[in-house]
Amino acid sequence: MNYDIKDLNLATEGKKRIEWAENDMPVLRQVRERFSQEQPLRGHKMSACLHITAETANLGRTLQAGGADLVLCASNPLSTQDDVTASLVKDYNIPVFAVNGEDNETYYKHIAAAIEHRPVVTMDDGADLVSAILADYPEIGKNILGSMEETTTGVIRLKAMERDGALKFPVIAVNDAVTKNLFDNRYGTGQSTIDGIIRATDVLLAGKNVVIAGYGWCGKGVSMRARGMGGNVIVTEVEPVRALEAVMDGFRVMSMHDAAKIGDLFITLTGNIHVLRKEHFQLMKDGALVANSGHFNVEIDIDALAGLAKEIRKNIRNFVDQYVMHDGRRINLLGEGRLINLAAAEGHPASVMDMSFATQALATEYVIKNEGKLTAQVYTVPTEVEDWVAALKLKSMGITIDELTAEQKHYLDSWEMGT
Numbered sequence: 001m002n003y004d005i006k007d008l009n010l011a012t013e014g015k016k017r018i019e020w021a022e023n024d025m026p027v028l029r030q031v032r033e034r035f036s037q038e039q040p041l042r043g044h045k046m047s048a049c050l051h052i053t054a055e056t057a058n059l060g061r062t063l064q065a066g067g068a069d070l071v072l073c074a075s076n077p078l079s080t081q082d083d084v085t086a087s088l089v090k091d092y093n094i095p096v097f098a099v100n101g102e103d104n105e106t107y108y109k110h111i112a113a114a115i116e117h118r119p120v121v122t123m124d125d126g127a128d129l130v131s132a133i134l135a136d137y138p139e140i141g142k143n144i145l146g147s148m149e150e151t152t153t154g155v156i157r158l159k160a161m162e163r164d165g166a167l168k169f170p171v172i173a174v175n176d177a178v179t180k181n182l183f184d185n186r187y188g189t190g191q192s193t194i195d196g197i198i199r200a201t202d203v204l205l206a207g208k209n210v211v212i213a214g215y216g217w218c219g220k221g222v223s224m225r226a227r228g229m230g231g232n233v234i235v236t237e238v239e240p241v242r243a244l245e246a247v248m249d250g251f252r253v254m255s256m257h258d259a260a261k262i263g264d265l266f267i268t269l270t271g272n273i274h275v276l277r278k279e280h281f282q283l284m285k286d287g288a289l290v291a292n293s294g295h296f297n298v299e300i301d302i303d304a305l306a307g308l309a310k311e312i313r314k315n316i317r318n319f320v321d322q323y324v325m326h327d328g329r330r331i332n333l334l335g336e337g338r339l340i341n342l343a344a345a346e347g348h349p350a351s352v353m354d355m356s357f358a359t360q361a362l363a364t365e366y367v368i369k370n371e372g373k374l375t376a377q378v379y380t381v382p383t384e385v386e387d388w389v390a391a392l393k394l395k396s397m398g399i400t401i402d403e404l405t406a407e408q409k410h411y412l413d414s415w416e417m418g419t
């Protein structure tokens with residue numbers, strides 16, 4: 001088997017981690033059981049570019065159980081769990097191309113290796129795999145039945161490709177499924193971003209001014225959790241409706257120019273570029289902590305920060321680089337500006353990835369079942385899939401909900417009945 005990982009000897013630890021995550025993934029487990037009987041992905045070559053974590057390993061096992069001939073590569077150079085890659089190769093026979101801390105060249109070499117597998121179905125977290133196929137491997141692109149996209153940033157890129165006529169095969173925006181973003185982006189990113197920051201810094205959030213840039217699903221989740229730990233949360237936004245929502249949710253909202261002066265901790269979650277830049281670093285307090293949990297490491301203008309520094313103290317603590325300004329102020333950049341929840345913690349807890357990844361697996365089945373019927377556009381996840389995933393998750397939690405009575409169904413379907 002062809003693969004490129006850090007060290008096969010780490011497999012024992014990785015297997016334990018994969019099995020531990022599996023305990024909290026009952027919906028995905030049910031998909032795997034059905035897949036292993038029905039083999040809906042049989043004979044299909046697949047490449048998936050994802051954060052290679054214990055939860056992703058369980059998605060990989062599910063796709064493999066469904067009959068897919070699967071190869072995995074990393075969707076971020078810092079998020080790979082090396083023990084998990086070892087176990088995937090050794091215990092589950094799934095080829096992986098991912099090494100934690102790999103440089104940019106290796107990152108793209110690994111994506112190329114996943115493409116050389118000649119997949120007919122792909123899965124992405126940030127659209128790097130699809131972008132590389134469309135740019136450099138048009139022949140492989142022609143054979144692709146469809147792709148799944150896991151994150152907001154990827155969906156934005158893919159919709160731009162669709163608009164420009166550059167997209168050549170159908171894509172399912174798994175990110176936009178409510179069973180994904182309502183839970184994964186909000187509760188998953190909410191908890192794990194705080195977890196990553198605390199692991200990296202040991203900061204006490206109580207009493208701190210925590211500035212959160214972006215009040216989308218991720219920003220809402222992090223704001224909620226930071227407040228829960230006693231932080232004074234300040235939100236910055238560019239969309240009036242979102243900003244108003246943050247105000248009504250009880251947060252202070254102001255411009256980054258004003259927030260920069262008082263923030264103790266800054267977290268960007270916008271999917272946008274240079275949200276924290278030179279003019280903001282110039283205003284920050286001594287000791288400010290700066291982190292990003294948006295998809296790409298572009299939200300913080302690191303070059304501008306370096307340009308302002310008289311000294312850069314690398315790794316003063318794991319995941320912390322300290323930039324010393326000419327006036328002596330110290331600004332601490334966490335996780336090199338990459339997703340802090342994956343760099344310094346373990347990414348989303350398995351319980352939320354359960355729903356995202358069950359949706360991913362079912363969307364894969366949908367793409368294969370609908371071969372020839374889908375066109376080169378970005379599709380939403382079918383409602384039946386969403387309902388099924390939510391219902392199973394509730395069931396696994398032992399929660400029963402009401403069902404509509406015949407009278408209620410009739411009432412909701414009719415327009416004759418008024419007061």
Ligand SMILES: NC(=O)c1ccc[n+]([C@@H]2O[C@H](COP(=O)([O-])OP(=O)(O)OC[C@H]3O[C@@H](n4cnc5c(N)ncnc54)[C@H](O)[C@@H]3O)[C@@H](O)[C@H]2O)c1
Pocket residue numbers: 151152153154181184185189213214215216217218219236237238239242269270271272275293294295296339340341342347348
């Ligand atoms: N860390 C993770 O594990 C994780 C998980 C899911 C998504 N993400 C990523 O997090 C980012 C946000 O995702 P989301 O689902 O919340 O997206 P979203 O589109 O719902 O929210 C982003 C918000 O940022 C705001 N924004 C844009 N530019 C801004 C600026 N300059 N200043 C302040 N606000 C600005 C937008 O108005 C929007 O309200 C994306 O890059 C996504 O891919 C990360």
